[in-house]
Amino acid sequence: MPKLTTPAIASGCLGGMDQPSIHVGTSAILRPWTYDDAPAVVEAFRDPSIQRWHVRRADSIDEARNWLTQWRDGWASESECHWAIAAPETNELLGRIAAKGVNLWDGTAELAYWMTPAARGRGLCTQAVTALSEWAFRDAGFHRLELEHSIHNPRSCRVATKAGFSEEGVRRGSARHADGWHDMHVHARLRSDQPSATTRAARASV
Numbered sequence: 001m002p003k004l005t006t007p008a009i010a011s012g013c014l015g016g017m018d019q020p021s022i023h024v025g026t027s028a029i030l031r032p033w034t035y036d037d038a039p040a041v042v043e044a045f046r047d048p049s050i051q052r053w054h055v056r057r058a059d060s061i062d063e064a065r066n067w068l069t070q071w072r073d074g075w076a077s078e079s080e081c082h083w084a085i086a087a088p089e090t091n092e093l094l095g096r097i098a099a100k101g102v103n104l105w106d107g108t109a110e111l112a113y114w115m116t117p118a119a120r121g122r123g124l125c126t127q128a129v130t131a132l133s134e135w136a137f138r139d140a141g142f143h144r145l146e147l148e149h150s151i152h153n154p155r156s157c158r159v160a161t162k163a164g165f166s167e168e169g170v171r172r173g174s175a176r177h178a179d180g181w182h183d184m185h186v187h188a189r190l191r192s193d194q195p196s197a198t199t200r201a202a203r204a205s206v
C-alpha cells in the first residue's frame with residue numbers, strides 16, 4: 001500500500017557515508033568507537049552509577065569488544081548511531097553518546113549518554129548533547145530527538161533541560177532497573193524548536 005508521506009531521511013543517507021566526527025567546542029570530540037576503546041569501556045562500567053542507570057556491567061574486554069562491534073554495526077544498518085566522547089588532544093575516553101532507535105521515515109531517535117566519573121561536572125555532557133543535536137537536525141535531517149531518564153536521576157534531567165529538551169511527561173513504570181520498575185521522565189527537542197541557551201552560547205563562541 002503506497003505511503004502518503006515521504007521519508008524524513010532517505011534510506012542509505014547515513015549508512016552510505018562514513019560516520020562523522022563532531023566537534024564539541026574545543027573541549028571534546030564525538031568520534032566513532034574503535035576496538036582500542038574496549039579497556040576504557042570496561043573501566044567506565046566499574047562505576048556504580050553507570051551500572052545503575054545503564055543496567056548492565058562489563059566483565060571482560062571481550063565483552064566490551066562485542067558491544068563495540070554492535071555500536072559500529074549500528075551506523076551501517078542505520079538503526080543506531082554511537083559515538084565515543086573523547087579528549088581532542090589525548091584521545092582519552094570521556095564518555096559515550098548515542099542516537100538509538102533510529103526511525104528514518106519519521107526522522108526520530110532517542111539519545112543516551114554517560115560520562116566517566118573524572119569527566120563529570122564540567123558541562124561536557126550537555127555540550128555533547130547539544131553538538132549531536134545540531135548535527136542531527138542540520139546535517140542528518142532528523143525531525144525529533146527524544147531523551148528519557150529515571151525520575152530518580154536528577155543529573156540527567158538537568159542535562160536534558162540545559163540542552164533544550166522540553167519536558168513531555170512521565171511514562172509510568174516503563175523501564176526495569178536492578179531495583180525494580182522506574183517511572184521515566186520524557187524530554188524531546190524538535191528541529192523547529194528555538195535553540196537552547198547552551199546552543200546559543202556555543203554558536204556565539206565560534
Ligand SMILES: CC(C)(COP(=O)(O)OP(=O)(O)OC[C@H]1O[C@@H](n2cnc3c(N)ncnc32)[C@H](O)[C@@H]1OP(=O)(O)O)[C@@H](O)C(=O)NCCC(=O)NCCS
Pocket residue numbers: 049050053054113114115116119120121122123124125126127148149150153154155156158159162
Ligand atoms: C548524567 C551525566 C551524564 C552528566 O554528565 P556531566 O558531564 O556531569 O553533565 P553536565 O556537567 O553537563 O551537567 C550536569 C548538571 O547536573 C547538575 N547536577 C549534578 N548533581 C545533581 C543532583 N544531584 N541533582 C540535580 N542536579 C545535579 C550539575 O550541577 C549540572 O548542572 P549545572 O550546569 O546547571 O550546574 C553523568 O553524571 C553520568 O554519566 N552519570 C551516570 C550515568 C547516567 O546517569 N547516565 C544517564 C542515564 S539517563
